[in-house]
Amino acid sequence: MIISQENIQTLRGLVECESRNVVVLSHTNPDGDALGSSLAWAEALRKQGHRVTCIVPNHFPYYLEWMTGIDQMIIFKDDKAQRAHAAVAEAELIFCLDFHSLQRLDAPLSELIAGNTSAKRILIDHHLNPPQEFDVMFSYPEASSTSYLIYKVMEALWGAQSITASQAEVLYVGMMTDTGNFSFSHLTPDLYQSLAVLCATGIDIPQIYNNVYNSFTEGRARLFGYTINRKMKTLRKGTVAHMSLTEEEMRRFWFQQGDSEGFVNYPLTIKKMRMSAIFIEHKDFIRVSLRSRGNVDVNLFANRYFQGGGHKNAAGGKSFVSMAETIAHFERSVEEFAAEGLLA
Ligand code: 5GP
Ligand code: MN
Numbered sequence: 001m002i003i004s005q006e007n008i009q010t011l012r013g014l015v016e017c018e019s020r021n022v023v024v025l026s027h028t029n030p031d032g033d034a035l036g037s038s039l040a041w042a043e044a045l046r047k048q049g050h051r052v053t054c055i056v057p058n059h060f061p062y063y064l065e066w067m068t069g070i071d072q073m074i075i076f077k078d079d080k081a082q083r084a085h086a087a088v089a090e091a092e093l094i095f096c097l098d099f100h101s102l103q104r105l106d107a108p109l110s111e112l113i114a115g116n117t118s119a120k121r122i123l124i125d126h127h128l129n130p131p132q133e134f135d136v137m138f139s140y141p142e143a144s145s146t147s148y149l150i151y152k153v154m155e156a157l158w159g160a161q162s163i164t165a166s167q168a169e170v171l172y173v174g175m176m177t178d179t180g181n182f183s184f185s186h187l188t189p190d191l192y193q194s195l196a197v198l199c200a201t202g203i204d205i206p207q208i209y210n211n212v213y214n215s216f217t218e219g220r221a222r223l224f225g226y227t228i229n230r231k232m233k234t235l236r237k238g239t240v241a242h243m244s245l246t247e248e249e250m251r252r253f254w255f256q257q258g259d260s261e262g263f264v265n266y267p268l269t270i271k272k273m274r275m276s277a278i279f280i281e282h283k284d285f286i287r288v289s290l291r292s293r294g295n296v297d298v299n300l301f302a303n304r305y306f307q308g309g310g311h312k313n314a315a316g317g318k319s320f321v322s323m324a325e326t327i328a329h330f331e332r333s334v335e336e337f338a339a340e341g342l343l344a
Contacts (some may be wrong), residue, residue, distance in 0.1 A: 001142050001152065001190065008156045010136055014093060014122065015157075019049045023091040025113070027099035028057040028106050031261070032212060034098040035060055036174025037124070037146040039069045040167040041095060044154055047162075053087035057109050061258020063215040067173060068166045076109045088112050091119045098146035100130035100139065100309075124149055127310060128299050141311070144186035147174025151194045160197045168198040172208055180265065181209070185313060216259070223253035227263055227278075234267075236343070240334050241267035244279040244323055264289040274343055275301075275334075279319070279326050286319040286326050296343055305333040 024042045026034035034056065042052045054073040064070065074084045088094070094113060096102070100123065102110045113121075123134040126143040143149045151171050154163060163171075175195065179187065199205065223245075231243045245260060253259075260280055267276035268291055275292045288306045290298035291314055298315040302308035308317020319326040337343055 001140055001148075001186075001188065003138070003140070003149075003152050003156055007138055008153070011122075011138070011153060012157060014120065014136070015045060015048055015050070019051060020092045021087070021090045022050045022052045022093045022095065023087050023119075024052060024054045024095045024097060025105070026054075026056050026097050027104050029257070030056040030058075030060045031098075032064060032177030033145045033147050033174035035064055035067055035070060035073075036170040036172070036177075037097045037150045038073070039067060039170040040147065040154070040174075041097060041124075041150050043069065043164065043167050044150075044158075044162075050093075053083070053091075055084050055087065055109070057105050059257055061261060062256055063212060063258060064173070066211050067170055069170070084109075085112065088116050088119075091116060094119045094121045096121060096123045096125070096134065097150070098125055098127075100125050100127040102133060124153065128312070129309065142186055144184065144188075144191060145175045145178035147171045147178070148191055148194060151175075151198075155194070155197075160194075163197065163201065165201040165203055168201040169203045169208060172198050172203060172205065173212060176208070177212060181213070217254065217256065219254035220256075220259040223250070223255065223259060224263060224266075226253065227260075228266060232267060235331060235334055236338060237272075238270070239272055239274045239343070240276075241270075241273060242277040242279070242327065242330055243267075244281075244327060246281045246323060247283075250281075264291050267291075268293060277330060279323060279330070281323060284320075286321075286323060288317045288319055288326070288330075290315045290317075300342070301333070301337060305329065 022045055024038045026038045038054050042054050045052045055076055056073055058077045059075055076084050102113055120135045122136040124138045126140050126146055128141045130139045140149055227243050232241055234241050264276050264278040267273050274296050278289045280287045290302055292298040297312050299310050299312050302310060302315035302317040306317025306319060310316055
């Protein structure tokens with residue numbers, strides 16, 4: 001992946017200047033990539049002398065709490081002091097990382113951002129089909145993570161040697177989690193070269209892995225077993241799977257935010273599986289997560305049937321009907337998709 005020189009010069013113009021008020025934003029239900037890219041970019045901007053506030057719409061999973069700098073992030077949902085309102089109102093630059101549309105922030109944060117019409121909004125992201133709602137767009141769907149994109153931006157602007165160990169650690173989290181510990185698509189030689197640079201800063205890679213993947217609660221392990229054993233249904237001769245979790249079921253296993261992360265990947269460990277879905281009940285809607293193998297395009301599926309999007313092999317959306325209706329809609333949609341030859 002090559003970032004155009006023109007884009008780099010645009011970015012240089014925006015950040016190599018007198019001190020500015022900057023907001024760095026990421027998406028609802030922030031994951032390792034959202035947090036890693038935001039934290040590393042915030043540190044880079046602070047080094048340039050800017051005043052930076054990082055905002056996420058809601059809480060991050062407990063197993064990412066150890067990430068350096070995360071305690072200074074404003075969690076919009078819990079922001080009693082309204083620090084986010086002040087930071088957004090004063091912002092001259094708003095960086096939007098790891099999401100492609102302001103809609104993904106959900107109201108009222110999306111409205112707050114839309115309300116500041118004088119700040120420049122800069123997108124740095126790797127999701128497909130971003131709408132034209134940013135002043136500057138760095139949209140690279142071929143990047144395996146936004147953290148990798150931020151690495152490439154920093155390398156182009158200030159050289160690889162400028163990257164500190166704390167930046168390397170959080171960027172590694174983003175690159176590792178968005179690629180399923182380096183097992184999904186877009187694993188380019190250049191990605192591994194960037195990993196070599198991160199590794200050379202002295203970060204403890206097995207420790208990072210343990211912090212992220214071996215730090216769950218007992219309830220999460222039991223919920224996982226329950227979901228696969230009791231809730232996984234297969235369709236079309238075992239090539240499509242879906243699972244669902246109601247709020248009552250999650251409570252039974254002392255659910256904490258982030259506990260269902262990764263469940264949707266598991267059916268794809270079955271050799272003939274092409275597509276997997278999980279439906280998670282929330283207060284006002286059901287979150288849909290989709291994964292696929294090879295040519296099966298779940299970005300298209302999410303877009304058509306669940307008002308969502310994402311990437312070709314990992315996407316999501318929402319459903320505003322009951323769980324039973326959501327599942328019935330999914331099963332009908334799978335048949336329609338298959339009839340068009342899109343599940344082959
Ligand atoms: P996850 O299943 O891990 O929540 O999301 C998988 C991918 O789909 C992520 O890249 C995420 O940004 C994207 N995604 C999830 N939910 C939505 C949604 O409601 N709308 C859009 N456009 N993308 C989504
Ligand atoms: Mn990402």
